[in-house]
Ligand SMILES: *[C@@H]1O[C@H](CO)[C@@H](O)[C@H](O)[C@H]1NC(C)=O
Ligand SMILES: *[C@@H]1O[C@H](CO)[C@@H](O)[C@H](O)[C@H]1NC(C)=O
């Protein structure tokens with residue numbers, strides 16, 4: 038998740054977007070209306086939000102490090118909800134928390150921790166969904182080997198797969214956090230240099246036993262067959278291709294939602310993700326930078342990186358309104 042090919046880009050965009058607040062407010066009101074959850078946050082940057090259905094709340098990752106929850110049980114459409122911090126690990130200093138996935142079966146959330154500015158540390162951690170205790174913390178890279186852990190998916194056995202945005206690979210970690218192996222393939226790596234600036238990004242586990250992974254700058258999707266020697270295949274797009282891809286979420290076994298800064302795509306496949314087609318698109322609030330998607334009650338909600346306002350930063354989770362291309 039997160040179009041983070043350059044943190045400088047993010048910081049620059051942030052600086053630019055803080056100044057002309059009046060312009061932003063007028064942009065906001067020009068945005069297509071859909072159901073939205075608004076929440077007040079202590080931070081400007083929120084990379085990923087996932088809906089935790091059994092607990093009626095969103096879990097949000099903090100780019101300044103840590104996790105928060107947005108309980109929605111008492112919300113009305115007009116209220117701005119509070120963001121309640123639940124995890125802040127002192128031993129992770131200023132590392133960011135990026136992609137997250139809710140592993141309801143094991144009552145835990147699995148998150149990616151990453152040193153955004155230096156790319157000198159990546160890790161995966163799991164926290165208990167009831168008391169937020171840390172169940173494991175597994176270092177994946179650093180400080181000598183530059184990498185950038187970005188997003189994570191968990192399979193039926195509880196193994197976690199983490200994308201490396203910098204080095205075009207996955208890391209596999211076992212159910213108790215033990216490091217297992219890297220998953221690498223030349224198919225992941227495009228030949229053109231500028232497509233190496235931000236590589237593997239979003240990842241989901243498909244209930245039939247494979248992973249779907251997105252590549253940031255090419256928009257490519259890959260199928261990784263974890264039951265068959267981690268074989269990697271490019272998902273062949275029929276018709277239009279995706280141009281950028283960020284966070285992913287499965288709406289059903291044959292419908293995938295792909296976030297990107299230019300819009301949200303609903304992608305369909307009828308052959309187990311050997312081939313796929315863009316079926317519908319939903320617009321995004323562009324200046325807030327859409328980085329992720331989550332599903333709540335069969336509806337898709339879009340996570341936006343940027344909050345706006347001072348001292349409280351208001352963030353928006355907006356329902357995606359799809360229309361046929
Ligand atoms: C990836 O790492 C290389 C060094 O190995 C660095 O030059 C490059 O800027 C990094 N790219 C990103 C997107 O962080
Ligand atoms: C919802 O409201 C009830 C009654 O006012 C309160 O007890 C409960 O804590 C609230 N729940 C949340 C998630 O705010």
Ligand SMILES: *[C@@H]1O[C@H](CO)[C@@H](O)[C@H](O)[C@H]1NC(C)=O
Nearest residue numbers: 128129130131132152155158
């Ligand atoms: C990230 O966390 C690791 C592990 O504690 C630490 O060594 C490193 O200095 C941290 N990096 C940043 C940028 O805070």
